[in-house]
Amino acid sequence: MDRLHPTSLHQLPSDIAVPRYERDALRAGIVHLGVGAFQRAHLAVVTEAALHATNDLRWGIVGVSLRQADTRDALRPQAGLYTVAIRDAGEDGAPRETLQVVGNLLDVLVAPEDPEAVLQRIAHADTRIVSLTVTEKGYCHDPATHALRWDHPDIVHDLAHAAAPRSAVGMLVRGLQRRKARGLGSVTLLSLDNLPANGHTLRGLVLAFADKVDADLAAWIVAACTFPNSMVDRIVPRTTAADRERISARLGVRDAWPVLGEPFLDWVVEDRFAAGRPDWAAGGARFVDEAAPYETLKLRMVNGTHSALAYLGAMAGLATVDRAIAEPLLRGYIDALMREEIAPTLPPLPQLDLDAYRARLLQRYANPALQHQTRQIAMDGSQKLPQRLLGSVRDRLNADQPIERLALAVAAWLHYLRGVDEAGRAHEIQDPLAGALAEAMAQADQASQGVADAQAAERRRVEVFTRLTPLFGDLAAQPRFVAAVARGTQALRERGVFGTLQALC
Template identity: 40%
Template sequence: MKLNRQNLSRLAADIGRPSEVCQVASEGIVHIGVGGFHRAHQAVYTDALINQGEAAQWGICGVGLRAEDRAMRDALAAQDHLYTLIQLADEPGAEIRVIGSIRNMLLAEDSPQALIDKLSDPQVRIVSLTITEGGYCMDDSTGEFMSELADIQHDLAHPQSPRSIFGFLCAALARRRADNIPAFTLMSCDNLPHNGSVSRKALLSFAHLLDHDLANWIDTHVSFPNAMVDRITPMTKPSHRQQLAAEHGIEDGWPVVCEPFVQWVLEDKFCNGRPAWEKVGVQFTDDVTPYEDMKIKLLNGSHLALTYLGFLKGYRFVHQTMDDSLIRDYIRRFMDVDVTPQLAPVPGIDLSIYIDTLIERFSNQAIADQLERVCSDGSSKFSKFIVPTLNQLIAEDKPLDSVALVVAAWALYLKEVDEQGERYRIIDPRADYCRSLVSDDACLTERVLGAESIFGKKLAASPAFVQAFERNLHRLRTLGVSGTLQALLADAR
């Protein structure tokens, strides 16, 4: 049975479905970057709230800025923008729900003007983002906006026919200002530290290059709440679609798969109203920083700590990696010894319980989270998820081997062959640059640690870290992953 609004009434009784209110909700949110995470997180919270009759004005219009987004648009459009959420745990059975909060999806390349018109609509009061860590055009080594990028230069020269996210936002905000329409809140849901502050700096940097008066208006009228978002969402595989059809009779072109756990901590800083998301489990706060540090350093940092070691060992799923007792012991030690002492108290959170939960989540066999997904875009992830921990360890003169191993494993992963001799291709927007860092073994340390756009300046300037990196790289080459972990864990005792 094809998933569409006409067939909703034919779904099995145990499958959740959108209410009639959800089916007629207006579009008060524009979300840019409709991928798996948005559809398993923000869209699900919003769907739950609309189904309670609380937010009929907060339906979502999705937006794709890239040519690759056409596949998602076509899949959703073919089924009335409905999709199936498949929530998987290790216990038998899956929780299945059809989500209806996305009402439409626009592609920028089809009509830039239509997107500007949408963003300018007074009905739209929140614009949210999942554009990946690299989508904010910020140089990780300097913290400055990369105005030299081709799309940015194009948009500065042609502000009425933009290509970049910032060009579209400024075109719409300029029109809202001219027409005396209140500004929207720009709400990042990306997985990076102080995502709202990053959004603000990037947008204002672009706006000042374009029009100082507009930039000052944006600074005064647009709000940029920081958020901590969390839900493991693996890539949808053909087997998920096939299983959904075989077991539940639903033909869905692009379902989304996720774990049961979900969390959203959000600063209550909205300039033009917001949904009452607190009624469906969102935690509002004045300062998201302690929650953000906890999640980014523990969850995201640990993901990087396990992913390259697991991939080198020949594993391809996170749960397989966690089934390896040496890696599991190493990850627990990384969390307990290297990261937790750096964290401030987190209101309402027991960190030891949180860590136990992370171990359980990483070990979830049912969602089969792909290491390839976690490995991807490492050149953008290290500066946010690992380098802050390393810099503090260096500053406090703490042992460095455990975290240096993460960097060494990434460097060896860039060679594109695992311990089993299986070749693979790294997935990274800067893949060629990353390969160049390890192309010459004689100067590998200098090149890798000298990559300031990835690691900043402190790692290469620390003799203790350079030694720890080279020690772990040598161990990985000569002892393999298991031998390296045995040696590291023995040294730590």
């Protein structure tokens, strides 16, 4: 089978969308750190729509892989072309799929192999936007305080090795340092990660690092760069070998790395761009003066419930999100969690029908065509819980309101950290703080030994574990929080997921 390539586009079936602009004339106006499935199914798709709508060819994308060469190795023989498969189910429940070949990814650089090439691209005259999807852990910060971790090995390395940075923050600052030295113009730094006030957070981290390097550089960044906040939303499951085979068969040529996505796509972004931007509105982006309310909505309603569903579902042996939400007890819990404990913490969004939003979200979770793995969502919990769940917990505690369902979601994470589901199947704890979490668990277990009363022992266990201040901050000192999480962990251990949910109802 031939490879997907510009020279093979004419072979594709007529119902598959392909680039209609003059691809050879594209210039790389966007550098994207963390080129992966989400970026290719979200930012690149919206950019493709802008290119088709305006034919403004300044907005090609150069992707940067921060760790591995697999994306580069798959896509470079295809000249950057890849397929986006949008999957849902028809009224009969059968999966259906529409395909689009995206053409705006011009190259993929691999930072560990050639950090110089990444710095040169950030400092290139064509570059107007540097965007990021590096996940929460990629910011090398404390999730509870949003402060840069000066003891992080990558940050320590990047301060000492200007020409070969490893972290996203280090690459940005060292690239901007070259940009300043060359007398180049302004650039926008755009976070697309699930962080509260992601633009403000990125700005704080970049300026903190830059100030350590050179105070004049930090001042130049303040004057020359903007950091818009944004909210992104699309479920993008991991591509499997079966997906590659199915999509390639439909194309009639081999695509080494297609991506999957749901039909739903949302992007709310502050319209503060230092050197222009594509007409992303053509692809569904919404430009606002302030993105914070939308960020809070998405982090708490979507990401918070996604994590809760993933931990409970994974421990109950439910491999995918659609399987989990199909269980009436889990669906009822997630619905009540949103309605009763999360929704009251949200900022005003006058134009939003929150009941319709909640119903649509449950419908998205039920999409059987995505096969989104609960264990994939369960990764990196230490980096996710502070913004997905603990912000809602704090707001509820401050309002003296119940937190039983939120606390159960936190307890489900602790339950998952056992590393074995309720059927005895082992799973790996994939988390940048895996070692610290295991140590905290051991200390908590030890501290609870010898406490005769089972409930008191569980409270002691949770109290000790929640002293992990980078995650929980001051919540360890909140007796209501500790007691509620302890009730959840004890119930999950003694009754299992479904027994716990039955009692909660």
